Amino acid sequence: MTSYLPLILRNTLRNRRRSALTVASMAVSLCLLGVLLVLYRALFYGGETTPGQARRLVVHHRIALTQELPIAYEQKMKRIPGVCAVTHLRWFGGTYKDPGDPKNRFGQFAIEPETLFNVYPELKISESEKQAFLSQKTTCVASRSLADRLGWRLGTRIPLVGAAMLPVTLDLTLAGIFDNPDGNPVLYFNWEYLRDSLAASDPHRDMIQQYYVEAANKDVVSDIASRIDAMFEDSPYPTKSEPEQAFLLSFVSFLGNLKLFLAVIFGMVTLTVLLISGNMLSMSVRERTREVGILKSLGFSSGEILGMVVGEATLVAIIGGLVGCACASVFCAAFAQAMRNAPGFVSIVRGMSLSPLMAMLTLSIAVLIGTMSSLVPGFNAARVSILDALRYNG
């Protein structure tokens, strides 16, 4: 078969404009397929799970994320075997300066400083800044992206005006800046400060919204989740515990029925590439009918002729696929860069990149499409009789 390679190559290069256009057209479509594959994986399988993430679970109210859970649950959860650490979080949702300016909108969370950094070792902060945050109840820490955006420095005063259930004004001082892997613009402050600012009779005083539980290893995560849910089943505040990855993915349903949307588009793109490459091949094979006759009269078998057509299609498909993969990886990187400052759950998309596995998958689709599209023109060429072929006129 390899002895035909020069001939296949010559055939491919004969009509350079056509081959170039076909490669370009396949490359664009395959780039799109690659990007869609990556997007699909990121949205529905959450990209890659880090080892730390695999050991964490999120506990929230069974009915809705916004509903509250009592702080007393923390002690009860800590006693479950396999639980290493528990930390809690409450969404503050206040306003900073002029809320009309999108720059001033960021995530504000009341947390427990001591445990947060244990459960989230991904959050990198210098020891001295961490100590400052731990020792002063009215201080806060911000992610680097946020501090850079608003020009905050250590010691900057940050007033937050509370909303809805928490009508208090917090006067915070920046004690530290941390690096978070997803680059989300967030601010964390001491929950105790919030609690102390609320009146003693306030029903929201001893309530938080989410617990993050760290398990000893990832194998006990689902067991711990069901134990927690069973524990609070009959209380006025029933819980729902899920692995962190599953929790993040649950936000994807917010985009609507994206799964179906992506699947339909994926099918359409695949079909289009199939058509484009099939069309190009049949055009070029049809033009060469007389040559096929000559090859046959020289003693080439039908099988060899079929092989040459399939080989040509596969070659074009591989080149198109490679160019497409290159474009897709550049595009994913650019997209991830553009989404750097996007809020909230979009963080899943931020880590988008064309992994070797996805690239292989895209290339395999390319080869498969190339081969499939060449079958009809290939068989036609192989089947044609020498006489008909030699007599063929444009």
Place this chain on the structure above:
Amino acid sequence: MAIPLFYNLRNLMIRKTTTVMTGLGITFSVAVLVASLALVNGLRTVFASTGHPLQLLVLRKGGTTELGSLIPEESLTVLRTMTGIVVDAKGGPMVSEELVNVTNLPSVDSPKGMNVTVRGLTQTGVQMRNVHLSAGRWFQAGQREVVVGKSVAKHYPTARLGSRIRFGKGDWEIVGTMDGGQSALNSEIWGDFNQISADYNRQEAASSVLVRATDPVTLDALKHSIEDDPRLNAIAIAEREYYANQTAAGAPLEFLGIFVAVAMALGSGFATANTMYAAVSRRAKEIGTLRTLGFSQGSILLSFLTESILIAGFAGVVGCVIVLPLNLVTSGVGSFVSFSEIAFRFRVGASSMAPGMVFAIVLGAIGGVLPARTAAKKEIVAALREA
């Protein structure tokens, strides 16, 4: 003199397979584009039909959503006595205090659960909206009863008339289904203000207040007096505007759709060029003949360009037609303003099809222009001699 269109049509007919295969690429690109535009159109229709032109939504100063707002009881008293507010049949002002929250219900599309808006309101609030019951009865004050919007009843199997749903601190009985036309209210669950606020520990205040002004001029004055009143610390947004801003919920899907359509179009543009180049080289002799007959270079250029546009135009029409059944599809998308799902119906109409057709024709023209130039530039003698 122009070459008759009939010549192009015949050519396309003879090379049926090639024409269809080239066209289908364009068809799919147009279909994706039109579908994305139809989605946004559908969402826009929902939000554009929500709200009364004379109503203002009062939120806490700095608040941008009902969910994140808080209006204390003292403010309510102030609002009730303001001038310029319509008086209802019973002689009370059209001021509706409302409590907004979300609950999670398993839906047809996502069995794991989607957020649905729960709104606690009074008789006045119901009266201020353009809704009517399509089944059952309204909730009664003091009862743990709710009425669900028709989209909620349709998409959430557990939230049908007669069944009980669980949110807040316990069970609620569904006693009716309401029809809010095409508005976002179809995606809400309504119950008695006092009952719902007690469940969410918010007896002391409302989330938002809806007021109706007597006329457009008063509306403006009312807005200013609410925002300037130091006792209120509140802002007033036209109800229409509040909902119109939520159309942004469709932006990620719209962006994705347009991105895919453009990428597909680029791919099919190259394919169209390929097909047209092949047509030009196959018909070299014909081109020579036409030129000998006296057709100018311009006519040849125009003829091949027309042929390319014809393929794209047909393909575009097919693309528009295949997405027509989407008109029957309803779906839901999450709004980050209400933090809950809004149901909408795709709207494939002139406003989504026209851009689709323009897109197809431009695609055909771009794919055809270079091959047409090659055709026009052919030397007569050389062309006649070509195979």
